[in-house]
Amino acid sequence: MIGTQLWLRGLFVAPLFVAASAGIFSCATLFEGSTQTIAVNSDPPGATVTFNTGVKKVTPFSIEVPRNRDLQLHFGKPGYAPVNSSDNARVDPLGTLDMVPLMLPWLVDAADGAGFEHQESTITAHLDPEPGSAPSSSKRIGVPSPAATP
Amino acid sequence: MTSQSLRWQVSAQRAFPVTLVLTLLLAGCALQEGHVNLSYAPIRPPFPVDRPNLPPVAVTVIDERSTQVVGEKINQFGMKVADIVSDTNVPDLLKTAFGDDLKQFGFPEGGNGNTVFVRLGYLHNQFTIGIFHWESTATIGMEVSVKRADGSIAYRRYVIGESKEWIFVAGEKNAQRMLDAAIQRGVAKVFNDSAFINALSKR
Numbered sequence: 001m002i003g004t005q006l007w008l009r010g011l012f013v014a015p016l017f018v019a020a021s022a023g024i025f026s027c028a029t030l031f032e033g034s035t036q037t038i039a040v041n042s043d044p045p046g047a048t049v050t051f052n053t054g055v056k057k058v059t060p061f062s063i064e065v066p067r068n069r070d071l072q073l074h075f076g077k078p079g080y081a082p083v084n085s086s087d088n089a090r091v092d093p094l095g096t097l098d099m100v101p102l103m104l105p106w107l108v109d110a111a112d113g114a115g116f117e118h119q120e121s122t123i124t125a126h127l128d129p130e131p132g133s134a135p136s137s138s139k140r141i142g143v144p145s146p147a148a149t150p
Numbered sequence: 151m152t153s154q155s156l157r158w159q160v161s162a163q164r165a166f167p168v169t170l171v172l173t174l175l176l177a178g179c180a181l182q183e184g185h186v187n188l189s190y191a192p193i194r195p196p197f198p199v200d201r202p203n204l205p206p207v208a209v210t211v212i213d214e215r216s217t218q219v220v221g222e223k224i225n226q227f228g229m230k231v232a233d234i235v236s237d238t239n240v241p242d243l244l245k246t247a248f249g250d251d252l253k254q255f256g257f258p259e260g261g262n263g264n265t266v267f268v269r270l271g272y273l274h275n276q277f278t279i280g281i282f283h284w285e286s287t288a289t290i291g292m293e294v295s296v297k298r299a300d301g302s303i304a305y306r307r308y309v310i311g312e313s314k315e316w317i318f319v320a321g322e323k324n325a326q327r328m329l330d331a332a333i334q335r336g337v338a339k340v341f342n343d344s345a346f347i348n349a350l351s352k353r
Contacts, residue, residue, distance in 0.1 A: 050291070052272065052289040069276065072271065074291055076293070082271075084272060091229055106227055107279075108281075110229075111228075111280045
């Protein structure tokens with residue numbers, strides 16, 4: 001008798017638990033959204049930046065980018081050696097809250113990208129004048145750039 | 151403590167390890183580094199190649215990538231868990247790709263003519279998860295320039311090649327397929343640009 005009561009209670013509690021998990025804990029989707037604003041600058045300004053998404057803009061500018069998309073940026077300016085830079089997406093530390101109730105809320109935040117964030121919210125590239133045919137410099141945010149010239 | 155609450159407590163204690171194990175199993179921990187072998191299929195020229203006296207062309211590829219990683223494996227929750235690296239030498243692959251396609255277009259290989267400089271900025275595949283499907287997006291970014299024998303630049307363009315598909319497995323095979331397609335599309339963009347062919351046709 002008691003076993004049946006417990007089973008019936010579980011039958012009602014389980015869907016409530018799932019609904020509450022999705023509603024309460026998918027906080028990144030609710031409060032942060034699936035895009036993030038990053039600022040892009042160059043020294044000197046006026047460089048054309050080409051994103052791996054195909055978007056082209058001239059520095060300085062701010063742009064809304066998907067939180068879950070790794071970004072590669074190419075800075076080009078006549079007379080200056082081009083610079084490559086990247087800004088990868090990583091799991092938002094607050095997303096760990098999502099993992100408490102059986103990971104269900106995380107699936108919501110991960111699917112729409114809200115559970116991620118970009119490592120850098122401001123990207124600045126320094127462009128050196130192009131000395132004849134000198135190769136360009138390469139730079140990755142947060143990672144020391146190797147000498148990648150022949 | 152009533153017998154009912156005691157039963158709840160015991161049930162919860164039993165459920166916790168089961169939930170933990172299930173969660174870890176679902177996470178599909180692909181922690182080992184993945185490897186891909188990239189390849190390239192030459193482009194068929196859109197016009198018959200019968201043009202004598204075309205100047206010779208040399209190809210130089212400069213790898214400006216800061217990493218040899220070409221992607222990351224993700225688990226069932228979209229978290230990056232392991233790198234994917236290329237066993238193929240990507241600059242060599244690009245050099246062969248441009249060289250073979252130039253031959254297809256009728257340009258003899260050699261010095262004392264124009265030089266095609268390819269600066270490889272990045273080559274990367276990213277897996278992302280959705281509610282009902284996963285997605286794989288591979289991109290290549292490279293600056294292509296044509297330099298005359300006197301050092302002047304006759305052509306310069308930054309090219310992006312992208313390949314994107316819905317997938318069901320975020321593994322090396324799909325990454326390799328998408329990266330191959332991204333390279334193919336990037337190189338095709340260059341050869342489909344009449345300014346590039348025109349720049350190479352003159353000395």
